[in-house]
Amino acid sequence: MIALLVAVPLAFGFATVALPKLSRYILPLVTLFNLVLLIGFIHPVQVLEIGKWPAAYGIVLVLDSVNYPFLIFVNLVLFALSISAMFEDKLGVLLLVLTAALNGLLLTGDFFNSFVFLEIIAVVAYVLASQNKNYYAAFKYLIFGSVSGVLYLIGVVSLYVYAGTLNMAYIGFIASPEYVQVAGIMILIALLVELKILPLGLWAPDVYSNGSTVTPVALGSAVTVAIFYLFSRIFFNVLEPVKPLPVYILSLISVLFAQLAAMRQKTLGRALAYASIAGASTVMAALSSGALGVEKIASAAYLYLLNEAISMFILFTIYGYLNHKGFKNDSVAGIAFSLASISLIGFPLTAGFWAKINLLAALFEAGDYILPAVLLAATVIEAGYLIKWNVDLWYIDNDSQDEEREKTYLPFGAQVVVLLFALTLVIIGFMPDLITMHTDKIASHIFDFKTYFDTILKGGM
Amino acid sequence: MSKLVEFFMNLELIDWIFYLVGGLMVVFSIFAVEAKRIFDSVLALSAVSLLSVLLFIVLKAPDVAITEAAVGSGLASAVMIFALFRMKAGEKK
Amino acid sequence: MRRIWAILISVVFLHFFIGTYFPTLPEFGNIDMYRRVSFDYISKSTTTSYQPVEYKKSKGLEDGSANVVTSIVVNYRSFDTLGEVTVLFAAALGVGILANIKKRRIEFEEHKVLSVATGMIFPLILVFGTYVFVHGHLTPGGGFPGGTVIALGFLLLMLAKNEFKVTDAAKHTEQVAGSGYVLVGLIGMAVVGVFLANFLPTGTIGNLFSAGVVPIVYTLIGFKVGAELSSLVSDMREGDKV
Amino acid sequence: MIYYIAFVLIGIGLYGIVSQKNLFKQLVSLTIIDTAVNIFIVALGYLHGAEAPVYSSVTPLANFVDPLPQALVLTAIVISVGTLAVAAMLLVHIHEEYGSVDAEEIRAAKEVIE
Numbered sequence: 001m002i003a004l005l006v007a008v009p010l011a012f013g014f015a016t017v018a019l020p021k022l023s024r025y026i027l028p029l030v031t032l033f034n035l036v037l038l039i040g041f042i043h044p045v046q047v048l049e050i051g052k053w054p055a056a057y058g059i060v061l062v063l064d065s066v067n068y069p070f071l072i073f074v075n076l077v078l079f080a081l082s083i084s085a086m087f088e089d090k091l092g093v094l095l096l097v098l099t100a101a102l103n104g105l106l107l108t109g110d111f112f113n114s115f116v117f118l119e120i121i122a123v124v125a126y127v128l129a130s131q132n133k134n135y136y137a138a139f140k141y142l143i144f145g146s147v148s149g150v151l152y153l154i155g156v157v158s159l160y161v162y163a164g165t166l167n168m169a170y171i172g173f174i175a176s177p178e179y180v181q182v183a184g185i186m187i188l189i190a191l192l193v194e195l196k197i198l199p200l201g202l203w204a205p206d207v208y209s210n211g212s213t214v215t216p217v218a219l220g221s222a223v224t225v226a227i228f229y230l231f232s233r234i235f236f237n238v239l240e241p242v243k244p245l246p247v248y249i250l251s252l253i254s255v256l257f258a259q260l261a262a263m264r265q266k267t268l269g270r271a272l273a274y275a276s277i278a279g280a281s282t283v284m285a286a287l288s289s290g291a292l293g294v295e296k297i298a299s300a301a302y303l304y305l306l307n308e309a310i311s312m313f314i315l316f317t318i319y320g321y322l323n324h325k326g327f328k329n330d331s332v333a334g335i336a337f338s339l340a341s342i343s344l345i346g347f348p349l350t351a352g353f354w355a356k357i358n359l360l361a362a363l364f365e366a367g368d369y370i371l372p373a374v375l376l377a378a379t380v381i382e383a384g385y386l387i388k389w390n391v392d393l394w395y396i397d398n399d400s401q402d403e404e405r406e407k408t409y410l411p412f413g414a415q416v417v418v419l420l421f422a423l424t425l426v427i428i429g430f431m432p433d434l435i436t437m438h439t440d441k442i443a444s445h446i447f448d449f450k451t452y453f454d455t456i457l458k459g460g461m
Numbered sequence: 462m463s464k465l466v467e468f469f470m471n472l473e474l475i476d477w478i479f480y481l482v483g484g485l486m487v488v489f490s491i492f493a494v495e496a497k498r499i500f501d502s503v504l505a506l507s508a509v510s511l512l513s514v515l516l517f518i519v520l521k522a523p524d525v526a527i528t529e530a531a532v533g534s535g536l537a538s539a540v541m542i543f544a545l546f547r548m549k550a551g552e553k554k
Numbered sequence: 555m556r557r558i559w560a561i562l563i564s565v566v567f568l569h570f571f572i573g574t575y576f577p578t579l580p581e582f583g584n585i586d587m588y589r590r591v592s593f594d595y596i597s598k599s600t601t602t603s604y605q606p607v608e609y610k611k612s613k614g615l616e617d618g619s620a621n622v623v624t625s626i627v628v629n630y631r632s633f634d635t636l637g638e639v640t641v642l643f644a645a646a647l648g649v650g651i652l653a654n655i656k657k658r659r660i661e662f663e664e665h666k667v668l669s670v671a672t673g674m675i676f677p678l679i680l681v682f683g684t685y686v687f688v689h690g691h692l693t694p695g696g697g698f699p700g701g702t703v704i705a706l707g708f709l710l711l712m713l714a715k716n717e718f719k720v721t722d723a724a725k726h727t728e729q730v731a732g733s734g735y736v737l738v739g740l741i742g743m744a745v746v747g748v749f750l751a752n753f754l755p756t757g758t759i760g761n762l763f764s765a766g767v768v769p770i771v772y773t774l775i776g777f778k779v780g781a782e783l784s785s786l787v788s789d790m791r792e793g794d795k796v
Numbered sequence: 797m798i799y800y801i802a803f804v805l806i807g808i809g810l811y812g813i814v815s816q817k818n819l820f821k822q823l824v825s826l827t828i829i830d831t832a833v834n835i836f837i838v839a840l841g842y843l844h845g846a847e848a849p850v851y852s853s854v855t856p857l858a859n860f861v862d863p864l865p866q867a868l869v870l871t872a873i874v875i876s877v878g879t880l881a882v883a884a885m886l887l888v889h890i891h892e893e894y895g896s897v898d899a900e901e902i903r904a905a906k907e908v909i910e
């Protein structure tokens with residue numbers, strides 16, 4: 001059953017290549033189908049051995065309590081994207097492929113398979129990044145992404161050499177830890193490039209600020225979340241964590257640098273791009289913090305990631321439609337924008353507040369005081385520029401251009417999606433337990449290798 | 462000096478092939494990176510690719526060799542040269 | 555300045571790999587096959603107990619292709635290959651999206667010798683490409699090189715005949731072959747119960763009609779790759795079609 | 797030995813990517829890296845005295861090199877050519893947009909536009 005999550009989008013993607021007009025309508029249907037399948041029919045724990053080959057030989061797909069919430073979220077984002085965004089017909093086919101690849105990446109229990117899906121995502125991302133004539137940025141992204149892909153491949157193949165299999169669970173069981181460290185470094189660097197931690201993520205600002213309604217949302221909210229899942233799966237669940245300290249320091253520097261850079265940007269798009277980098281770096285810093293293996297920190301980090309992804313979805317979508325035109329004509333967009341900024345900063349009664357408070361509390365409990373300090377400083381800077389941009393956009397004066405006024409509305413679908421997401425942030429703000437329940441579950445399972453290994457060992461249905 | 466001679470005496474055939482082909486590949490790839498004209502560097506690239514086909518055959522990987530010959534040195538070079546033509550077409554205007 | 559940085563980065567990189575990474579690897583040519591899953595791929599005994607396989611004699615194995623690489627690519631790790639096909643699909647689609655350049659197409663001067671020679675060679679290339687992917691389970695080769703050979707044939711045709719264009723038929727071939735692959739997987743799901751499972755008898759190893767779904771899948775891949783790559787090259791050449 | 801060849805080639809490719817200002821050269825360097833990695837991976841499966849992993853009338857019984865790295869490399873080759881095609885198309889567009897594929901000239905052209 002769980003293979004359908006990959007097979008159905010892929011089949012429709014292949015089938016609509018000659019009639020791309022249809023893909024625009026098929027994309028929401030397929031993602032909706034995936035969501036219905038996930039919520040209604042398939043529940044964790046499920047293991048599928050593709051082609052009926054036993055786990056160590058073939059490829060296994062695993063659905064457990066860790067990736068189940070991630071799957072729902074990613075499909076939800078893609079569904080929302082298919083309604084809210086504006087794209088040419090052929091991009092619809094590409095987004096179907098992206099859906100299949102993201103689902104595959106989240107489900108797979110095999111290292112080489114994850115490489116293949118990462119590359120599909122990468123190729124789709126390069127094309128998405130070139131939207132709005134942003135070719136130079138897309139090319140830079142391609143160079144960064146391909147080199148990181150090569151590193152990932154070398155890492156994966158060396159894991160095969162050490163353990164004799166490509167299955168994640170078996171590698172975690174067989175391979176000797178000191179060897180795994182070396183392969184782990186390569187995989188880690190590759191993932192850090194995709195997660196846009198700063199010196200390695202220099203491609204990101206130009207790509208994210210291309211002003212399209214698809215690129216930053218698909219890359220920032222869907223792909224980044226999926227890759228964070230892959231990171232946690234590989235380094236918390238399967239392999240021994242690679243010496244986390246350098247990554248921790250790198251992420252801290254990345255947070256501060258990105259926030260400072262965001263403050264100095266002259267366009268909203270680039271500011272948001274840097275804010276998005278800062279968000280991803282914060283999550284990375286929390287996940288790799290010195291007190292590794294503390295479930296509370298991981299749980300708070302996932303909540304932070306969720307808040308980040310939803311807020312960035314709203315902000316980038318509105319930026320894509322309105323550019324710098326202000327909210328005078330479209331107060332719905334304005335309200336959603338302000339709510340998202342507030343949640344991103346972490347005002348009380350929003351999701352961001354709980355994300356930051358939980359993270360701070362967990363870090364203090366674990367005795368880590370550096371990240372809280374950085375986080376607070378980053379929050380002050382972030383609050384500064386986000387409030388400035390909000391004020392600018394609310395009070396901007398564009399009455400002089402009457403012809404333009406008609407165009408500065410969001411389409412109805414986008415308004416609904418953006419407003420619903422903003423409401424979600426507020427609802428989480430009032431009832432954080434709705435989400436923390438799930439993030440706690442993820443965190444308690446992600447450090448539990450034995451359960452994962454037993455699941456794989458027991459095999460198929 | 463005698464060590465060097467000994468070293469070369471003890472080489473088997475497969476090692477000779479590696480040294481020869483590998484050395485050529487390194488030379489060609491340096492040329493591909495540093496060549497003044499882009500066209501030359503594409504040609505050097507396809508030479509590197511063809512030499513790697515030789516290595517794949519020595520390494521007992523006929524499938525990879527066939528695929529690399531068709532995809533790596535055939536199609537990839539064609540794609541690059543087409544891209545070059547496109548740019549040239551733009552420059553003339 | 556840039557060069558110094560580049561040399562520095564390369565040296566650090568090589569230092570890490572040669573100093574830290576190489577000691578973890580087994581000596582070249584001296585690997586331990588028994589510790590690897592490939593050992594069972596070769597003897598085709600991942601689900602059964604070990605039994606040596608003999609060419610043209612062993613029957614009814616779990617996988618019937620004489621070419622072990624093919625059996626891995628299309629049977630044991632078929633899901634990877636589905637992903638691989640998808641990468642190529644996404645790339646061809648991306649080139650199609652990016653092809654809207656307002657520039658005239660690349661024109662070639664027609665050459666008498668070339669066009670006559672192409673007229674003779676082109677069918678041979680097609681036959682050779684088809685041979686490569688139909689015999690993918692017996693001899694080295696398979697869907698990817700076979701498809702590429704066909705695409706290269708079309709490239710030759712483009713060079714020889716200036717008017718030649720890859721039409722929408724390629725897109726339809728791609729559509730049918732791609733969906734066909736997923737469909738084969740879904741039929742496996744319906745018959746055996748698992749996605750991409752083999753649902754045909756595997757026959758005697760080494761015969762043309764053996765190996766279950768492998769030849770079918772490789773033929774589909776061959777058509778798909780051929781169509782995709784020819785339309786990719788054509789897209790690069792034609793520019794703005796509208 | 798062959799490991800060293802492969803990694804020297806990767807090093808050259810990396811050097812090319814960082815040192816060259818011409819984007820086309822960067823793409824060429826990237827392709828060199830891909831080829832080198834493929835050689836390295838196939839070498840990881842080599843076994844002295846073993847045959848190519850195909851059952852045939854010459855080799856009816858199994859004495860084969862490791863076929864799995866070869867299968868992985870098949871996938872990697874196809875993936876790299878897909879990336880290459882997208883990159884080549886992007887380069888054509890960059891040339892269209894800025895009139896050059898040189899990183900510094902593009903930066904200059906960008907500043908003029910802004």
